[in-house]
Amino acid sequence: MARVRTGVRVVGAVLAAVLGASLAGCSSTGGKRAEERAKAEAQGRPAVSTPRWTFAMVTHAGDGDTFWDIVQKGAKEAAAKDNINFVYAHDDQAQQQAQFVQNAIDQKVDGIIVSLAKPEALKDVVAKAVKAGIPVVTVNSGSAQSAAYGALTHIGQDEQIAGEAVGTELSKRGKKKAVCVLHEQGNVGHEQRCAGAKKTFSGTMENLYVEGTNMPSVQAAVQAKLQADPSIDAILTLGAPFAPTAVKAKDAAGSKAEVDTFDLNESVARDLASGALGFAVDQQPYLQGYEAVDLLWLYRYNANVLGGGRPVLTGPQIVTAAEAAKLEEFIKRGSR
């Protein structure tokens, strides 16, 4: 019995200590409170009086993907504004993605947003949605197939064009030998980015495949590449989370190469500002989600269609140290 009582006392003391410390040791910057302030500023209340439609978004995102999280955020905020019930589903396997679109059709939703990373796999099911009278907007990937499949509009970035912008920028910076780090074997969009960069880059560029789901192995692979070829002076990563890893690999290998990346996140913004990264290419994922929902709403409300049958581009936008400082607070908020 006595032992139990001491146990209780110890637990009580620990709890009191933790509580006390957390009350006494407040941080006046950052943290949850700053996040909530930012959220309160963008509080979502419907700004329209249209009926409550249901829009489903189905993407090829893997689990826990930063980029798609931002797309989703944009879509959700537009949905709040447009009085939309927003449903989201994702799977990186084409078969499962098609299944989710089928689920949305079964539910008789009022609009579907779909990313066509693997267009052929989704061809039939998108046609089915169009036939069922559900308006479809394609997002992020599949600009070439979007109109042919019967979608209203495609909103996203043309990967080839984005890659070409990177190649031009690298040439402008006087780089001679670059390496393009692909973190997802089997991703068509990634191949297009590297191909586009290769096309407009005045130096030579080669591809390096790494295992994106395993950061330590990404670092090891990039490091090995830099050690094997000291003449490399530019590393291009295709996703924001991989840029800091490439910087680490570069430092460990003692290389002088400049690291540049596609997409943004908090640490990329910081590294841009501090000069650890050269530039980033943003395709504004928030805009992709936000506009997709808004375009569907416009179509349902006013039969408006944007783009004149052509893809609506959200990028590429080259972000350098100068712009990074301006974007930092938005990135922190998780909307850039």
Added chain:
Amino acid sequence: MSTHTGVDERLAPTSTVRKLLGRPELGSVVGAVAVFVFFSIAAPSFLQASSLSTILYSASTIGIMAAPVALLMIGGEFDLSAGVMVTTSALVSSMFSYQMTANVWVGVLVSLLVTLAIGFFNGFMLTRTKLPSFIITLGTFLMLTGLNLGFTKLISGTVSTKTIADMEGFSSARALFASQWTVGSVTLKITILWWLILVAVATWILLRTRAGNWIFAVGGGADAARATGVPVVKTRIGLYMGVALCAWISGQHILFSYDVVQSGEGVGNEFLYIIAAVIGGCLMTGGYGSAIGSAVGAFIFGMTSNGIVYAQWNPDWFKFFLGAMLLLATLLNAWVRKRAEARA
């Protein structure tokens, strides 16, 4: 629960109820009913005919593989290469037809041979090296993953295959592997038929043939089985080739329903097949389970994965549900089995 009638109960004929209680899939049937009722309440669009046909299709794509995997697990082995083998089979079929400009059926048959060869390799390596099947098939899984990506890139120049929809034989092959019938608002896919046939065949093999007895014997204890004259090597190789055969069917379905195959897919699906088999009452240690159970397990999987969408929940939770369901189903199975054994 035993009634005292004065007769020695060992001589009493076993009642139908008791026979049912002794079936490995009983626990999963209870689970399936529970999941069905749950989603019927939670998701308004779950009970529509069109939704149920979607669920059946989803279940069939897992179930076609879960049936041979269940047999393999009853035989006491694993196959971690089953998921990517499906992709391999689709890739071989598509690329062979395209590169040789051959009739699509040629590619389909070549793919059958290649896939069966992979299954044979798994079984042969297992029986020859005496290494655990976990290690052997893990090796095959990694090798196939690499081969899928490497070969596709080498041959097609991209990460996915080229379209073969405009080639001879495509439409007849599509009819066999990926056709569908639309009745009103309901679309029934042919994979559901394949699935039912495969489960029926697997059940017949298990319960009505000598090979079925061999499978149970090998899974129960290989040495004892060998001592009683069971061809252990042949049985194991046969089981792996059975998995390969079904991987070929699944692979052709993916190819002919989507026409283009992504080289990086299929990774991770092997666990779904194992989960379906385990939920259906297969033991991890072998020697116990059923093919019907694997079908029920696949159906539970189909209901859950689609039910979460119909209920409009955040899909981030899907994996959590899958894991929780696996644990619950296995506990339920163990409990039912204990009860059944106590009564027998």
